[in-house]
Amino acid sequence: MRYRLLLWAALAAFLIDQISKYLVVHVMRVADGNIDVLPPLLVFKYGENRGINFGLFQGNTDAAGWALIGVSMVIAIGVLIWLMRTAPSKLILVCGGLLIGGALGNVVDRLLYGYVLDFLNMSCCGINNPFVFNLADVFIFAGAIGLVLFEGKKAS
Template identity: 40%
Template sequence: MKLQLAGPLTRLGGLIALAVFVLDQATKIGVMRGVDFGESGIVPVAPFLDLVVVWNTGISYGLVPLGTEGWWVLALVQLAASAAFVFWLARVDRRLEAVALGLLIGGALGNTVDRAAYGAVFDFLSLHAFGWRWYVFNIADAAIVAGIILLIYDSFFGHAVKSPPSNES
């Protein structure tokens, strides 16, 4: 397996990473600047979805909170992971793997920008049903979870189906 920095699967993963990053940052800025949370701090959007404001100083879903002073530790970890995913992306030979890595890269970079800009990650989506609430998250978080699920699926089932070879050099 060779390193293809400009191969079609690398470009696919890169475009997905860019799309996730832009969508994540655009939604965060839109919610921060355009939503009036009023006294309650909650804006109902649908029977199962609210907009809220949560500043996550920890790892996924607020685990291991480091406070706003420790933002750089998690930002460095996210940047290192992103670099490793980019290297991995340059070596993929399956479309699903490229998509998954693009989701992971875009999500990690989206949350890294938050940490650098604000000292914490801005989470605002709150899903709930039947009295049960999920952790508050953002687009980057959803992309990371989807990327992990796709990589797990690909590790079990993806090796049987490789993407067709490219005529590009």
């Protein structure tokens, strides 16, 4: 079955995201203080994101949280339906899986905590980036960019 690649990519993105959050937030206890990994390029910094990527559209109400869960699910299901109605390349299936797995990782956070756990902060070249994000955000972004860049390309 060709769509196994989609499933495996989604599962890998989801598990990597959830395991990384568990390790950094609950085991390394980043909420107790920042962890310099490769400062300033990479710092683990605790964040609770009640909005979308980079803290945009912050909403502290239950309704806002459920709306964001709904939007994430609609996008994930939409991408899945679109991929199943076409003859996507293997690369497109992986990109779609990354996007879906990342979206589901953030949905699980909202269901468990009421917000998305973020812990990655990257700054460089004298620019202090105040935003934190997580690996699900990276997978969503990479998957979406890949779907745009590689759609229609023959990379089976």
